[in-house]
Amino acid sequence: MQDSDGLTIDQLLTLEAYADTIIPGEKRGPADRAIAGASTGGGAVASGAVELMLSPEGGLAGTLDSLAEGLNEHAREYTTRSGFEPEPDVPPFVALDFTDRIALAQQLLAPGHPEQELWVALAMFSAMAWDTGAHLHTSDALAAGHPGLTSMGFLPPEPDGVWRFPRFSYGRALAAIHPRTTSRGDPH
Structure with a gap:
């Protein structure tokens, strides 16, 4: 069965499980297998990682089915090497315990792995979804309670919709403003 984005349910669950391995969150419910529940609050999945992966601007959308199948193939091999009993009703990557998902992701992301660039x-995309809500307008993401932005304490714009930063994020100015900087902050 395919969802509205052309991915099968198993592929979608696999991509969610991978995103959750990168930035964990809490389960959406007791039957949730994709999200391991290794953390409280919303992680990459709740932050929209799969939506960002599917965005045409990101350039990954056309490869997600293959990437999900690749993750599941690596998970099958991992399961065989580890002597685990496979679960036939769950995608192989989703079936892994969280610690095994991490171990497999570390292997795939390791320098020298022939497919490292794909998995990085x-x-x-999981990190960008959580760190920035890159698939959303920042004001909309904050208004909706985006888990990553709110967790980091990203402040909303002022009532007029403009962001002003009355204090320095490091507690001090790091550099003087260039003398030709306009009142809008543009270099001249």
Whole structure:
């Protein structure tokens, strides 16, 4: 069965499980297998990692089915090497315990792994979704309670919709403003 984005349910669950391995969150319910529940609050999945992966602007959308199948193939091999009993009703990557998901992700992301670039790209989309809500307008993400932005304490814009930062994030100015900087902050 395919969802509205052209991915099968197993592929979608696999991508969610990978995103949750990169930035864990809490389960959506007791039957949730994709999210391991290794953390409280919303992780990459609740932050929209799969939505970002599917965005045409990101360039991964056309490869997600293959990436999900690749993750499951690596999980099958991992399960065989580890002597685990496979679960036939669950995608292989989703069936792994969280610690085994981490171990497999570490292998795939390790320098020298022949497919490292693929898995790093997929991991980066998980991080971008949580760190920035890159698939959303920042004001909308904050208004909706985006888990990553709110967890980091990202402040909403002022009532007029403009972000002003009355205090320095490091507690001090790191550099003087260039003398030709305009009132809007543009270099001249």
